[in-house]
Amino acid sequence: MPELPEITNLAIQLNRRLADRRISGIEVLQPKCLNMPVDDFQAALTGATIGDTHNRGKWILTHTDRGWLLLNLGMGGEALIVDRSSLPEKRRLIFDFADGACLSVNFWWFGYAHYAPEGAVEAHPMVGKLGPNALDLTPARLKDLLSGARGTLKTFLLDQDKIAGIGNSYIHDILFVAKLHPLRKIPGLTEAEIETLALVIHDALKSSLEKGGASYEVDTYGNKGGFTADHILIGYREGQPCPKCGTPIEKLKTGSTSGFICPACQPLS
Numbered sequence: 001m002p003e004l005p006e007i008t009n010l011a012i013q014l015n016r017r018l019a020d021r022r023i024s025g026i027e028v029l030q031p032k033c034l035n036m037p038v039d040d041f042q043a044a045l046t047g048a049t050i051g052d053t054h055n056r057g058k059w060i061l062t063h064t065d066r067g068w069l070l071l072n073l074g075m076g077g078e079a080l081i082v083d084r085s086s087l088p089e090k091r092r093l094i095f096d097f098a099d100g101a102c103l104s105v106n107f108w109w110f111g112y113a114h115y116a117p118e119g120a121v122e123a124h125p126m127v128g129k130l131g132p133n134a135l136d137l138t139p140a141r142l143k144d145l146l147s148g149a150r151g152t153l154k155t156f157l158l159d160q161d162k163i164a165g166i167g168n169s170y171i172h173d174i175l176f177v178a179k180l181h182p183l184r185k186i187p188g189l190t191e192a193e194i195e196t197l198a199l200v201i202h203d204a205l206k207s208s209l210e211k212g213g214a215s216y217e218v219d220t221y222g223n224k225g226g227f228t229a230d231h232i233l234i235g236y237r238e239g240q241p242c243p244k245c246g247t248p249i250e251k252l253k254t255g256s257t258s259g260f261i262c263p264a265c266q267p268l269s
């Protein structure tokens with residue numbers, strides 16, 4: 001599943017490659033991914049000139065002179081910029097541009113391509129309630145977000161409405177480097193632990209972003225990211241020695257997902 005580094009990388013490339021292009025046509029092969037009938041979606045964005053693109057968590061927001069295109073690749077997919085003559089076999093949505101290039105979007109499972117009129121992004125039922133981008137998190141902001149929160153740390157960090165962009169691929173190593181057990185109760189965290197956590201979240205995601213994201217996702221050119229399994233410290237490495245202390249890494253149930261920890265480096269109490 002694409003996470004913040006991969007989506008941020010896509011948004012940076014789309015910002016650079018789509019700006020000033022005019023949408024001359026839209027082909028929709030999966031109407032279910034839209035938030036309106038196909039005709040209305042096409043009418044809203046055909047003829048629009050594209051401005052800036054950025055992301056908020058796993059949503060990619062492209063501003064145009066006729067409102068917003070909001071994309072979410074869901075469990076994964078591709079957003080490729082190609083010539084009409086070299087479209088990939090798998091695609092759910094094609095945006096044609098006046099210069100002959102197109103943006104071909106594929107969802108492996110299910111994704112969203114929504115339209116929001118100017119000024120309506122904050123009212124969008126999914127994008128509007130997202131928390132701040134994990135890459136923009138400062139220690140002070142994280143402290144604010146955690147103050148008054150209850151429950152356990154990992155569940156909180158994965159809640160996109162609290163912080164947008166941390167998912168299962170990066171969470172294990174983030175908690176390991178921060179020396180925090182995933183089931184730690186939020187009210188028991190010290191100020192120093194929160195400060196370290198904020199810095200570790202930023203560094204972990206930034207480090208993957210600088211490598212172009214995870215190697216199982218592709219960018220707008222179709223190139224794979226450079227963050228591979230070799231860069232993972234303890235995530236999905238059950239039974240292998242902790243890279244810091246040698247204790248075997250344990251897998252544990254954390255709510256509806258699994259967690260990986262070094263029981264010596266990340267004590268629960």
Ligand SMILES: [Zn+2]
Pocket residue numbers: 242243244245246247262263264265266
């Ligand atoms: Zn350890």
